[in-house]
Amino acid sequence: MIEATTPDLIQKTWANNWEEWAKGVEKPTYYEREIVLSKTNFSNNHKIRTWILVPKTFGVNSNKPDDLEQILSAVETYERPGIVATVAGGLQDVSSFSVASVYTPAKYRRHGYGSLLMRLLWEKMAELGGCFSFLYSDVGPTFYGQVGWTPRRTDEIQVQTSYALPPAPLLTEEPLEQITDDTLDSLVAHDHQMLRQLLQQRLTTLPSTTKTLVAVRPEPNCFRWLHTRGQFNAILKNPTRDPADLKIAVLGVKDPQSKDNFVIWYHDFFADQLLILRWRLTGEPETDPRLTTLGLGMIKACQDEARRWNLSKVKFWNPDETFSKLVGLKIETRPDSICSLGLVQVPAQEDPETVEWVLNEHYSWC
Numbered sequence: 001m002i003e004a005t006t007p008d009l010i011q012k013t014w015a016n017n018w019e020e021w022a023k024g025v026e027k028p029t030y031y032e033r034e035i036v037l038s039k040t041n042f043s044n045n046h047k048i049r050t051w052i053l054v055p056k057t058f059g060v061n062s063n064k065p066d067d068l069e070q071i072l073s074a075v076e077t078y079e080r081p082g083i084v085a086t087v088a089g090g091l092q093d094v095s096s097f098s099v100a101s102v103y104t105p106a107k108y109r110r111h112g113y114g115s116l117l118m119r120l121l122w123e124k125m126a127e128l129g130g131c132f133s134f135l136y137s138d139v140g141p142t143f144y145g146q147v148g149w150t151p152r153r154t155d156e157i158q159v160q161t162s163y164a165l166p167p168a169p170l171l172t173e174e175p176l177e178q179i180t181d182d183t184l185d186s187l188v189a190h191d192h193q194m195l196r197q198l199l200q201q202r203l204t205t206l207p208s209t210t211k212t213l214v215a216v217r218p219e220p221n222c223f224r225w226l227h228t229r230g231q232f233n234a235i236l237k238n239p240t241r242d243p244a245d246l247k248i249a250v251l252g253v254k255d256p257q258s259k260d261n262f263v264i265w266y267h268d269f270f271a272d273q274l275l276i277l278r279w280r281l282t283g284e285p286e287t288d289p290r291l292t293t294l295g296l297g298m299i300k301a302c303q304d305e306a307r308r309w310n311l312s313k314v315k316f317w318n319p320d321e322t323f324s325k326l327v328g329l330k331i332e333t334r335p336d337s338i339c340s341l342g343l344v345q346v347p348a349q350e351d352p353e354t355v356e357w358v359l360n361e362h363y364s365w366c
Helices: 007-021 027-038 064-068 113-127 142-146 181-203 220-237 289-308 321-327
Strands: 002-004 048-053 073-086 090-103 130-137 155-160 177-179 212-216 252-254 262-268 273-280 313-317 338-343 355-357
Touching (some): 007 027, 007 048, 007 064, 007 073, 027 220, 048 113, 073 130, 090 113, 090 181, 090 212, 113 130, 113 142, 130 142, 155 289, 155 321, 181 220, 181 273, 262 289, 289 313, 289 321, 338 355
Parallel strands (some): 212 355, 273 313
Antiparallel strands (some): 048 073, 073 090, 073 212, 130 338, 155 313, 177 252, 252 262, 262 273
């Protein structure tokens, strides 16, 4: 396994997975989107790396077309800031790796190349100082579970835009503040500090001193990367409209009185949905009429934003029971994008019961 560092190798991995993942997007446009995303602050400066599995004959001759056809399997990693919390060590800031775009061309499948690539990837992540790694499987839990990523809670609630929310306890609703690119940084910084407080508090109540808590740290760059993806796809899905009329300016809404309560969203045009990337409602809505009214207002804002862009539903990954009761809908198991996690030090050995993924929401996806 080697890192693909030249444009021709990286583009060849895109060409390979374009065949199955393009969803009708023309190849030049598919390349353009990947280039745009690779230039964001979330991806640049080696935060994203492409790894390829190649035979020993790779690069022996100077015939580059032949070399490009020898890519047996490929994967991308994104280096992300993470936090690990243990009773013995307290809170530690670490590097984590989000794994994405795992792809083996059809002609090379059923030879074990994908499994070999993923096993070798643990060594590379360890060399780069990674502490934990996570991915979202669309091929079920077994494949990645066998190579070190154990499946975790993968639930969701879908709220159709036509769904009538329960009535709010307060007749007068406060207008919510819009979250824009200008206000995103301070909000996410506050969320980061709230996460640290939560982890510190959880350490005092853990039933076992051997339990480990891990979290992908919310950062503005990951939200902007997803927003850039949504913005590109908005223009792509509406080719007859003026791009100036398709600017996505609102990234979410928040409590006008506090940064403790907010929702940040992402427009997923190809799946006809508005995804909740990050949801925070601090307190107990069941005993606080204002908080209940606020939470319902935030969900309604999601529905309104989805309707504005002709999206049929709002989806929230791994919500808690508080959200379920608030919206009046059941939590369902999601069949795809199965959340999977592993520790870099002990791939394929870590017990899911001893390691908990805190804040497993959609902002971690890439």
